Amino acid sequence: MDVKISAGELQTLFDALPDVVFFVKDRAGRYTHANLTLVRRLGLKRREDVLGRNVTELFPSTLGTSYASQDRRALAGESIENQLEVHILTNRVPGWCLTRKYPLRSHAGICGVVGISRDLNKPDGRHPTYPRLIRVMDYLQDHYAERVRVHTLASLAEVSVAQLERHFRRVFQLTPQQALTKLRIEAAMRLLQGCDSVADIGLACGFTDQSAFARQFKATVGMTPREYRGLYVAAKF
Helix, strand or coil: CCCCCCHHHHHHHHCCCCCEEEEEEECCCCEEEECHHHHHHCCCCCHHHCCCCCHHHHCCHHHHHHHHHHHHHHHCCCCEEEEEEEEECCCCCEEEEEEEEEEEEECCEEEEEEEEEEECCCCCCCCCCHHHHHHHHHHHHHHCCCCCCHHHHHHHHCCCHHHHHHHHHHHHCCCHHHHHHHHHHHHHHHHCCCCCCHHHHHHHCCCCCHHHHHHHHHHHHCCCHHHHHHHHHHHCC
């Protein structure tokens, strides 16, 4: 039996999931569907306050520009899979999530974008490899500023590299590389609230140079380190 579900029905389904943002956009980047989680995280009360508007109207300019760039990639036919991101919420508290965006196709071609952003949940402590994987996470926390080799991590967990990748994703919802990136970006966000230079912060967090730091920070946070520092400074006044 050929069963089809509409975007409206998906929207209603995702309304029940407070840890998942769901959206559909047209070719102009305007929201046609948005679940209530997205509405609330934007600090709005009604779905109608989101529909018909685009990300540059709803998010701060730096974030809106970054999300619009992602949308253009999807509209060009690219699928964005498990993009690790920090979403800055209305109270400026960062929240980690994994984002997926896909081209929405019709008989006439690509007609929009559909996607979700799922909050990172707590690790699955019941998984049989959890005690060994915690050794890996502890190592990453102690050595995120250094060059980390995946074979070293696999040895710590007493598994092969392939098993490490599979079990790590099952327990933490991340790959080891994503976990390392998360630790580095978290450290950078803390240090950017101080007075150290952006270049020094990048080196202190394990990035080889300021350019690599800026690229990874923007890909993850949606803004450059300098823009993030400006956001934090503005929040204090």
